[in-house]
Each structure stands twice: as C-alpha cells, then as structure tokens.
Amino acid sequence: MIINIPLILIFQMNGEDSFEGICYYLLVLIIILVILYIGLYLYQRFVGSKKTPQHICNYCGRMVDAVSDCCYAPVEEFFLYRKCRLCGKRCAVVCKNCKRKIF
Numbered sequence: 032m033i034i035n036i037p038l039i040l041i042f043q044m045n046g047e048d049s050f051e052g053i054c055y056y057l058l059v060l061i062i063i064l065v066i067l068y069i070g071l072y073l074y075q076r077f078v079g080s081k082k083t084p085q086h087i088c089n090y091c092g093r094m095v096d097a098v099s100d101c102c103y104a105p106v107e108e109f110f111l112y113r114k115c116r117l118c119g120k121r122c123a124v125v126c127k128n129c130k131r132k133i134f
C-alpha cells in the first residue's frame with residue numbers, strides 16, 4: 032500500500048495532463064482579471080479622486096464644481112453612485128455656487 036501511493040500519484044498526474052492544462056489556463060485568466068480589477072480600483076482611488084468632478088449646472092449655465100448635498104464637500108464618484116468625502120455616505124451632487132441639485 033505504501034509503495035503503491037506514489038505510483039498512483041504519478042499515474043494521476045500523467046492522466047490528468049489536459050485537465051491541469053485547463054486549470055493553468057483558468058488560473059492565468061483569473062490572475063489577469065484580478066490585475067485588471069486592481070488596476071481599475073487604483074486608478075479610481077488615486078487618479079479619479081484627485082480631480083474635482085465638474086458638471087453643468089442648469090441654473091448657472093456653466094461647468095461648476097459638484098459637491099455633496101449633505102455636507103457641501105467634494106464627492107468621490109463611482110460607477111453607479113457618488114459618495115460624500117466628508118461623511119462617507121452616499122449622496123446626490125449639488126452645484127457649488129447656487130447649492131441646487133444637479134440632474
């Protein structure tokens with residue numbers, strides 16, 4: 032039994048050669064996806080958060096700085112929502128000059 036175990040392992044390794052190939056391919060694919068995701072996250076975190084978001088205000092009629100409606104602080108913009116940078120809650124954006132809601 033003890034001698035047989037390494038033989039079985041070698042047989043399994045040879046027999047599942049194509050299976051391991053698929054596993055390796057999937058692993059590489061997952062690593063690429065993770066790197067892309069981290070890259071996107073870091074981009075949003077450091078590049079996207081540095082610039083103050085600008086929006087057209089219907090009342091002022093020009094591009095204005097968008098601030099949060101809760102604290103009138105700069106907002107962090109994500110794909111589907113915005114977050115107040117002061118209190119960290121989800122918020123709507125208002126015009127920095129006239130304090131009226133944008134959109």
Ligand SMILES: [Zn+2]
Nearest residue numbers: 088091126129
């Ligand atoms: Zn305005």
Ligand SMILES: [Zn+2]
Nearest residue numbers: 101102115118
């Ligand atoms: Zn706030």
